[in-house]
Amino acid sequence: MSAAHYDIRSFSSGQSVGYLLKLAHALMHDAAAAAFEGHDVSFMQWLILVKLREGASTAGELCRIMWYDTGALTRLLDQLEERGLVERLRSVADRRVVNVRLTAAGRRKTSELMPLAIERLNAALADFSKAEFAQFMRLLKKFIATLQQAEQARTTVS
Amino acid sequence: MSAAHYDIRSFSSGQSVGYLLKLAHALMHDAAAAAFEGHDVSFMQWLILVKLREGASTAGELCRIMWYDTGALTRLLDQLEERGLVERLRSVADRRVVNVRLTAAGRRKTSELMPLAIERLNAALADFSKAEFAQFMRLLKKFIATLQQAEQARTTVS
């Protein structure tokens, strides 16, 4: 472990990872949300659809991987179910669990909107070389791993 | 400019910068908010105080640099003013403008809570070498710059 990166004397908010992450996320999210405007599925809803396509199968699982509230997800799934993009099936193995899966229409809608997201991601990274992109991803994952570990330690204590 | 980083065929949400930024920000924010729990100033409010100490002087300026809603900021300033941490002064040069500045108590409170934030930032970056930290900051800033440029182009058109 190296010495601390920040100290009280020299701290400036513009040099804070937290502040930069906030800005980067807000800008990226706004760009994505703007791209999805006018379509009948919001950006957040589409993210859920993608995660389902990638294998997520229950409500709780979606909440954990998306760092999303269970109450909020229940309501979000209600909407997706109403529009026939998703279906809920009570698990027979464990009747507390609700299995969620894409319908055919849901799968179609997911693919249909995919280009919107891809386009925005590439636009945001237009000035990044392959090497820079790889570095960026690696560092983000490392950062996340550290915090998730700390978070897990915090919640298992209490 | 290099070739596109993402394409429709190979896309996976776990490899999306947007998804990673969302997670990184959420985890960092939760850690910071948890650190400020119990103190009479929320994490968000403290951020405003810091920006004021660093020279921000009007409500509008705070909104722009923090990527924050003007309505939300008005209410947040109301609370800070009530507690005597901040004071509003109608500008004499332009009477539409409200100059905001820290009171002595506000400056004291800002410094008092600084260690909480520093500590969390350093904890999150504990495994980062100096070089990795510098790289991470550089790439985040580059990413932000690209998106801000695009955002500005989008809003000046309409």
Next chain:
DNA sequence: TAGCATTATCTGCCTCGGCAGCAATTGCCT
């Protein structure tokens, strides 16, 4: 000076996520 677009702030309304409590179900332990 009169008219009009623009800017800065504030207010009300709406949506969405966080949180706490609830009901149903399961698994563990005796």
Next chain:
DNA sequence: AGGCAATTGCTGCCGAGGCAGATAATGCTA
């Protein structure tokens, strides 16, 4: 089997932020 903690999903409530319209003040143009 019986009791009890833990887990899953759902519901009501609350607070915070986004958005649109209102207000006041300024600057530009004729």
